[in-house]
Amino acid sequence: MKKIIAITMILLAIMCFIIVFNAKGVESSKLNKDTLETNFSDIVPNNINLEDIHTPKLEKIDDISTNTNSSDNEETIPISLDGAIVPNNQKLSVEIKKKEVKREIDLKKPMVALTFDDGPHPEFTNSILDSLEKYNGLATFFVLGSRAEKFKNVIKGITKSGSQIGNHTYDHRELTKLGSKAITNEITKTANILQNITNIETSIVRPTYGSVNDKVKLYAGAPLILWSIDTLDWKNRNKEMIVKEVLGEVKDGDVILMHDIYKTTAMAAEVIIKELSSRGYQLVTIDELYTAKGIDLVNGKVYENAYVKK
Numbered sequence: 372m373k374k375i376i377a378i379t380m381i382l383l384a385i386m387c388f389i390i391v392f393n394a395k396g397v398e399s400s401k402l403n404k405d406t407l408e409t410n411f412s413d414i415v416p417n418n419i420n421l422e423d424i425h426t427p428k429l430e431k432i433d434d435i436s437t438n439t440n441s442s443d444n445e446e447t448i449p450i451s452l453d454g455a456i457v458p459n460n461q462k463l464s465v466e467i468k469k470k471e472v473k474r475e476i477d478l479k480k481p482m483v484a485l486t487f488d489d490g491p492h493p494e495f496t497n498s499i500l501d502s503l504e505k506y507n508g509l510a511t512f513f514v515l516g517s518r519a520e521k522f523k524n525v526i527k528g529i530t531k532s533g534s535q536i537g538n539h540t541y542d543h544r545e546l547t548k549l550g551s552k553a554i555t556n557e558i559t560k561t562a563n564i565l566q567n568i569t570n571i572e573t574s575i576v577r578p579t580y581g582s583v584n585d586k587v588k589l590y591a592g593a594p595l596i597l598w599s600i601d602t603l604d605w606k607n608r609n610k611e612m613i614v615k616e617v618l619g620e621v622k623d624g625d626v627i628l629m630h631d632i633y634k635t636t637a638m639a640a641e642v643i644i645k646e647l648s649s650r651g652y653q654l655v656t657i658d659e660l661y662t663a664k665g666i667d668l669v670n671g672k673v674y675e676n677a678y679v680k681k
């Protein structure tokens with residue numbers, strides 16, 4: 372009997388030992404887990420996966436832009452000048468000074484507006500700006516919102532030079548094929564991008580392909596600027612042909628259409644700017660041209676030239 376009691380006691384002792392040992396093990400591993408979690412939360416905010424931190428999500432731009440409370444689908448792309456995404460409620464302080472040059476436009480002398488579409492281009496837009504600067508000339512650049520986003524510095528360079536920026540839609544869709552909401556979206560999306568970069572409101576629109584109908588007139592919300600001389604530079608890609616087209620046709624009040632995304636156009640522009648200047652033409656922006664000619668630019672109205680009937 373004594374033997375049985377002794378064996379039972381030994382077995383009980385062994386069981387107690389096992390239970391206590393296991394409990395300690397659990398506790399120590401639990402403690403380790405707590406410590407790990409505590410350290411982890413020191414570095415990483417709640418609910419954020421480390422993977423998210425190491426892989427920035429570019430589509431966040433879209434997230435923010437579609438989160439606006441605006442009722443008319445107006446989209447803003449809140450990107451600061453250094454490319455960082457900023458919340459919508461944070462005001463951007465953008466200050467780009469326009470060239471402080473007093474533009475004296477002689478109303479008795481002839482003037483033309485050179486206009487360049489489909490840019491900006493990092494090389495050719497800048498080379499056109501250089502040519503203009505040599506002759507104290509300015510031009511108007513009808514840019515695409517999608518390209519303005521890519522080449523912000525070129526946009527800033529245009530504004531700094533004193534030249535004008537106009538709206539040529541976001542991604543070059545033909546406005547006459549769109550509904551009213553999409554027309555407004557193409558224009559306002561681009562206008563917002565340009566204003567975020569330059570801090571200047573764009574006031575004029577050049578409809579893509581020169582296509583205009585009543586819906587475009589109504590929903591573009593700006594004067595629609597067409598042209599009186601078409602160089603067909605996009606088609607001929609020929610410096611001599613572009614130069615000949617302009618210099619052979621030009622007269623006071625003309626609006627000349629070119630595209631600053633081709634090398635041949637940039638090369639032709641250099642010759643055109645030099646020659647027109649030596650003929651006494653003043654190279655002016657669209658705003659300067661119509662102001663000088665005493666013609667009001669009205670929203671929804673189409674303008675092809677600034678000829679004044681004598």
Ligand code: ZN
Nearest residue numbers: 488489579580
């Ligand atoms: Zn175009």
